[in-house]
Amino acid sequence: MNDDYRKALSMGQKEYRSCMARGEYPYLTVLDELIPAERSSMGTELGLLQVPVNLIVGTKTAGRTTAFARNFMPLLAIGTEFSDKWERLCQAHLKEGIRDPVKVYEYMNRYYVQEGNKRVSVLKYFGAVTIAAQVIRILPERSENPEVQAYFALTEFFRWSRVNFLEFSHAESYPAFQRLVGKEPEEPWTEEERKALNTTYYYFTKAYEAHGGTRLRTTVGDALLACVRIYGYQALRQMTESELKKAVAKAWEEITLQQEEKPIDLRLDPEQKEKAPLLSKLGTVHTRSARELKAAFIYDKTPETSGWTYGHELGRQHVERVLKDRVTTVAYSNAMPLDSSVVLEEAVNDGARVIFTTSPRMLPASLRLAIEHPEVKVLNCSLNQSHRYIRTYYARMYEAKFVIGAVAGALAENNRVGYICDYPIYGMIAGINAFARGVQMVNPRARVYLEWSSTDGLDAAIRRLTDQGIDLISTLDMAKLEDGVRTRFGLARMNSDGQVNLAMPVWDWGAYYERILRSVLSGSFQSEDDARALNYYYGMKAGVVDVVLSNKLPSGVQKLAQVLKSAIINDLCYPFFGPLVTQQGKTVLDSLSSTIPVEQIISMDWLLDNVVGDIPAYEALNPEAQATVDQAGVEKVRKK
Numbered sequence: 187m188n189d190d191y192r193k194a195l196s197m198g199q200k201e202y203r204s205c206m207a208r209g210e211y212p213y214l215t216v217l218d219e220l221i222p223a224e225r226s227s228m229g230t231e232l233g234l235l236q237v238p239v240n241l242i243v244g245t246k247t248a249g250r251t252t253a254f255a256r257n258f259m260p261l262l263a264i265g266t267e268f269s270d271k272w273e274r275l276c277q278a279h280l281k282e283g284i285r286d287p288v289k290v291y292e293y294m295n296r297y298y299v300q301e302g303n304k305r306v307s308v309l310k311y312f313g314a315v316t317i318a319a320q321v322i323r324i325l326p327e328r329s330e331n332p333e334v335q336a337y338f339a340l341t342e343f344f345r346w347s348r349v350n351f352l353e354f355s356h357a358e359s360y361p362a363f364q365r366l367v368g369k370e371p372e373e374p375w376t377e378e379e380r381k382a383l384n385t386t387y388y389y390f391t392k393a394y395e396a397h398g399g400t401r402l403r404t405t406v407g408d409a410l411l412a413c414v415r416i417y418g419y420q421a422l423r424q425m426t427e428s429e430l431k432k433a434v435a436k437a438w439e440e441i442t443l444q445q446e447e448k449p450i451d452l453r454l455d456p457e458q459k460e461k462a463p464l465l466s467k468l469g470t471v472h473t474r475s476a477r478e479l480k481a482a483f484i485y486d487k488t489p490e491t492s493g494w495t496y497g498h499e500l501g502r503q504h505v506e507r508v509l510k511d512r513v514t515t516v517a518y519s520n521a522m523p524l525d526s527s528v529v530l531e532e533a534v535n536d537g538a539r540v541i542f543t544t545s546p547r548m549l550p551a552s553l554r555l556a557i558e559h560p561e562v563k564v565l566n567c568s569l570n571q572s573h574r575y576i577r578t579y580y581a582r583m584y585e586a587k588f589v590i591g592a593v594a595g596a597l598a599e600n601n602r603v604g605y606i607c608d609y610p611i612y613g614m615i616a617g618i619n620a621f622a623r624g625v626q627m628v629n630p631r632a633r634v635y636l637e638w639s640s641t642d643g644l645d646a647a648i649r650r651l652t653d654q655g656i657d658l659i660s661t662l663d664m665a666k667l668e669d670g671v672r673t674r675f676g677l678a679r680m681n682s683d684g685q686v687n688l689a690m691p692v693w694d695w696g697a698y699y700e701r702i703l704r705s706v707l708s709g710s711f712q713s714e715d716d717a718r719a720l721n722y723y724y725g726m727k728a729g730v731v732d733v734v735l736s737n738k739l740p741s742g743v744q745k746l747a748q749v750l751k752s753a754i755i756n757d758l759c760y761p762f763f764g765p766l767v768t769q770q771g772k773t774v775l776d777s778l779s780s781t782i783p784v785e786q787i788i789s790m791d792w793l794l795d796n797v798v799g800d801i802p803a804y805e806a807l808n809p810e811a812q813a814t815v816d817q818a819g820v821e822k823v824r825k826k
Contacts, residue, residue, distance in 0.1 A: 190276050191260065191269050194311045198259030205256055213251045214258065215244030217291055217298035221324065226291065229322040234287055236316040237297055238351040239309055246291050246300040254303065258310045268304075275308045284309060287318035294326060294337050295353060315388070316351075332356070347375040349383060354407045355444070358821045363411055365816065367419045386410075386423050393430040397438060408444040413437050416553050436557050439574040443719060449572040451718040454582075454784060456701050456728055457710060479513045481505070481703060482538035484529055486522040486545035493662065493675070495519070497693050498544045498567075504696025505703060513703055526551040534559055540706055542699065543567065546611065546818035547810075552576050563706060568818045569612040570788050572719045579698065580613055582725030583663065584620035584787065586691040588761035589733045589750045590660060590677050591624025591634075593689045596743045597658055597679075598625065601632040604651035604659035608639045609811050610801050611818040615790040620761040621660060622794045628746075636799030640811035652680055663691050676734075688739055689747065692732040698724060723784070726755050762787060767795045791820045 205212035218226065226246075242258070245251055253262050262268040278284060288302025297319070299306055309317050325341075326334055339357035343364065344350060354360060361371060367383075369375070375383075390413070391399075391406050399409060413422060416437050425433060434441070443449050485492075489499040502515050516536065521529040526548045533541055534555070539562055543552045546568035556564040556575035569580040594603045603625055607614055622634045635656055637647035644662065651659055657680045676690030702722070705711040714720060724730045733751060735744050753759030762782045764775030769792070775782065791801065804812060804823050815823055 190311070191264060191273050194259050194272070194307070195261070195264065195269075197257065197311070198255035198261045201255040201257040201259060202261060210256075212256055214254050214256060214303075215298070216248045216251055217244060217246050217293060217324075218248065221293065221326075226324060229291060229324045232292070232321040232323050235319060235321050235350065237290060237292075237319040237321065239306070239314050239317055241295065241351075242290065242297040242299065242306055242310075242317070244296070244298045245303060246298045250303050254307060258303075258307045260307060272304050272308065275304055276311075279308055279312065285318075287320055289322075290319045291322050291324055293324045294333070295340055295350075297321070336360075346372055347380065349375070349380060351384070351387060352407045352410075353405045354411065355404055356408075359408070359411055363407075363414070366411075366414050382423060389427050389430055390422070390434070392427070393434040394441075396431060397434050399441075402442060402445050404445040409434075409441045412440045412444055415550065416440065416557060418550070440553075440557075443572060443574045443717070446572075446718055449719055450570065450785075451720050452784060452788075453714075453720060453722050454724070456722075456724060457705070479539060479703070479707060480537045481513055481515045481540040481542065481699075482533035482536070483515060483517045484521050484526065484533065484541065484543045484548060485517065485519045486526075486547055488519045495544065498542075498695050501695025501697075501699045505699045508696075508700055509703060509707075512707055522547055527554060530555045534562055539563065540703065541565070545814070547813050549573075549576075549817045563711065565702065569721065569723065571721065571818070574719055577720045577722065579702065579722040579724075581693055581698065581731045582723055583613065583691060583693065583731055584616040584761055585725050585754050586731050586733045587617040587660075588620040588624040589747050589754070590689045590691060591621035591626075592628045592750055593624075593735075593739065593743055593747050594621070594658055594660060594677055595625035595628030595632050596740075596746065597688070598629055598632045600655070601629065602635060602654070602656045602658075603632055604635050604637065604648075604656040605797075606637050606639050606644065606647045606651075606659065606661050608662060609814050609818075610638075610640075610807075610820055610823045611814060612788050612820060615793070615801065615820060616787045618797065619790060619794050622797050623761055623763075623766075624750075626794070626796050632796065634794075634797045634799075636793070636797055638802050638806075640808055641802055641806050642808075648680070657681065663693065686736075686738060688736045690734045690736075692734055694730050694732060697728070698722075698730040701728065701730075723788070726751065727757075768792045769795055769797060771795070789820065791823075 202212045253260065253268060255261055260268065260272055275284065284305050286305070288305050289300040290297040291300060306317065326337065328334065328338065335357040336355060339360040340353065343360040346364070354363070364371060387406070387410065390410050394406055394409050399406065413433060417433060422430070422433070483498060483502045485495045485498060487495045489496040499517060502517055505513060506515050516533070516538065518529050518533060522545070530541065530543070530551055541555070541562060541564045543564070544567045546566065549566050549568055549571065552564050552566045553573055553576055556562065564576045566576055566578050567580060568578045571578045605618060605621055607618055618636060625632045625634055635651060635654065637650055639647045639662065648659065648661070658677070659680055660677045661675065675687065677688045678685040679688060702711070726732065733747060735747055750759060760781045762775070764777045764780045766774040768774060793799070793801065801823060804815060807815060
C-alpha cells in the first residue's frame with residue numbers, strides 16, 4: 187500500500203512547491219486564525235450531512251496543519267506513524283468504505299475539519315464527491331459585503347432545499363434558481379428533487395470543467411443558472427451527458443459573461459456617425475438586390491388589443507417607409523398564447539436575419555433562438571439584462587415622466603396627483619420617481635398617490651384615486667383601444683364627462699428601429715460587439731422619447747415643459763438631482779449639484795418621500811404581470 191501513500195505524498199509535495207512558487211500559504215487554512223475563538227462557540231449544529239469534499243478547505247485548529255499540503259495531500263515522510271495510519275485508512279476505504287463521519291465547522295460555505303483530517307485526505311485522494319460529517323455552522327456578522335449577502339441567501343435557500351453543494355456568486359441567484367426550478371419562494375424540496383438536482387449538477391460540472399470552467403472566476407452554480415435560464419431546468423435534467431456538453435459549448439459566452447464585474451454595457455446614445463462597410467468605402471458596387479435585409483417583429487399581443495403592441499407596429503411601419511429600398515419587414519402577432527419559440531423559428535425559416543421581440547416575456551425564447559441561430563441578430567425589448575447572445579433595447583421614459591410631472595405639479599390645485607403604473611419592472615420605478623420629482627420641483631407641497639393596474643385592472647386603479655377626490659391622474663404610457671377609441675393615455679383631468687388629456691409621453695419606436703437597422707446595414711452593429719451584454723437605453727436626445735402637450739394647457743405651463751425638454755436634450759437638466767429622500771427617510775442624494783448614475787436609476791427599488799403608495803408584492807400581481815416580472819422585474823419584487 188506504500189504506492190498509494192507515495193502517490194499522495196508526491197501530490198502533496200507538488201502542491202506545496204506550487205504554492206511556494208506563487209508566494210501562497212502552502213498548508214491547510216486554519217479556521218481559528220480566520221475568526222475570533224469566541225465566535226466559534228456561537229455555532230449552530232446542523233446534524234449529520236453529506237458534505238461536498240471540494241468545499242473542505244482546512245482545519246479547525248492549527249494542530250495538524252503542516253502535516254498536509256493545501257490540497258489535503260500528506261507531507262510527512264513514508265515510515266512515520268502518520269503514514270502508517272493513513273495507509274490503514276486507505277485499506278479500510280478500499281475494503282468496506284470509510285463509514286465514521288468526520289466533524290467539521292462550516293463558515294461562509296467552506297468546511298474546516300475538527301476530527302478526521304486523515305479520513306478527508308484519503309477520500310480526496312480517491313476522488314470522493316461527498317463525505318458524511320457532523321456539521322456546526324458559524325455565521326459571519328451581517329454586512330453590505332456582497333459575499334456575506336450571498337452567503338446568507340445560501341443559508342436561507344438551504345433551509346428549504348437542504349442543498350449545500352450549489353453555490354452562487356450573487357444573493358439574488360438563490361431565489362431566482364428556486365423560482366426557475368418551479369418552486370414557490372419557501373417551498374420545501376423533497377428527497378427525490380434533491381437527488382435529481384444532485385445528478386444534474388454532477389453531469390453539468392463534468393461538462394463545464396471539460397470546457398475549461400476551472401479557469402473562470404465564477405462558480406459552477408453560476409454557470410448552471412445561466413444554462414437554466416436558456417434551456418429551462420427540466421430540459422437540462424433530461425439531457426444526456428453528450429447533450430449537456432453540447433449545450434454548455436453553445437452557451438459558453440453566456441457562461442463566461444457571469445464572471446464580469448460589470449456584465450452590462452449600457453449604451454445611452456447612438457453613435458453620431460454610422461460606420462460604412464469597408465467595401466463601400468473602397469467604391470465596390472453592391473450586387474445584391476435592393477432589399478438587403480429582412481427584419482421580423484414578434485408581438486406578444488395584437489395591435490388592436492394592446493397599446494404597447496400598437497406602438498411597436500407603428501415603428502415597424504415607419505421602417506417600411508424610410509428603409510423601403512433596403513429593408514423588408516414582417517410582423518407576427520399573438521406569439522405568447524402560442525409557443526413563442528415556434529413563432530421565432532418560423533421567422534427564421536421565413537428569412538428574417540434581424541428579429542425584434544417586443545416583450546420581456548419572450549426573453550428566454552429569444553435567447554435560445556440566438557444560441558441556435560448565430561447568423562440571426564436577436565433583440566429583446568427589455569432593460570438591465572445581462573445576456574451575451576442577444577441585445578436589449580428600451581427607452582429612457584423617465585425623462586418624459588419628469589417633464590409631465592412638472593406639468594402635473596403646476597396644475598395640482600389641491601396638491602394631490604394620481605399616478606398609475608402597470609408592472610414593477612426595471613425602468614418603471616424610475617418613471618414613478620421621475621414624475622414625483624417633477625411634481626416636487628414645481629410644487630413642494632404636492633403628493634403623488636400611486637396605484638397599480640397590474641393588480642386588479644386599470645378601471646379599479648382609477649376608481650381608487652377618484653374616490654379620494656384626485657382628478658389629475660397620469661395613467662398608462664400607451665393608449666388602449668376601448669370601443670374603437672384610444673383613451674386613458676398620459677396625464678389627464680378626470681371629470682363627470684370623461685377626461686381631458688393634457689400631456690402625453692411618446693415612445694417613438696420608429697426612430698429607435700430605424701437607428702438599429704441602419705447600424706446593421708452599415709456594419710456598425712457588428713463592430714459594437716464586445717465581451718459584455720449590450721443594452722441600448724436611448725432617450726430624448728436620440729429622438730425616441732418625447733412629450734406631446736395639449737393646447738388646453740396654460741401657456742406658461744406649456745413653456746415650462748418645452749424648456750425642460752430642451753434642457754434634457756442638451757444635457758443641462760437631469761431628472762434626478764439632489765436632495766433626494768426616500769419614503770423611509772433615507773437620503774439618496776444630499777447635494778443640489780449631485781445626480782444618480784443611470785445604472786442606479788435603472789435598478790431603483792425605492793420610492794421618493796412625496797409618493798403615497800408601495801411597490802406591490804409578487805403575489806398581488808396578475809398572472810401576466812408575474813410572468814413579466816419573472817423576466818425583467820426589480821429584485822425586490824422577484825425576491826418576494
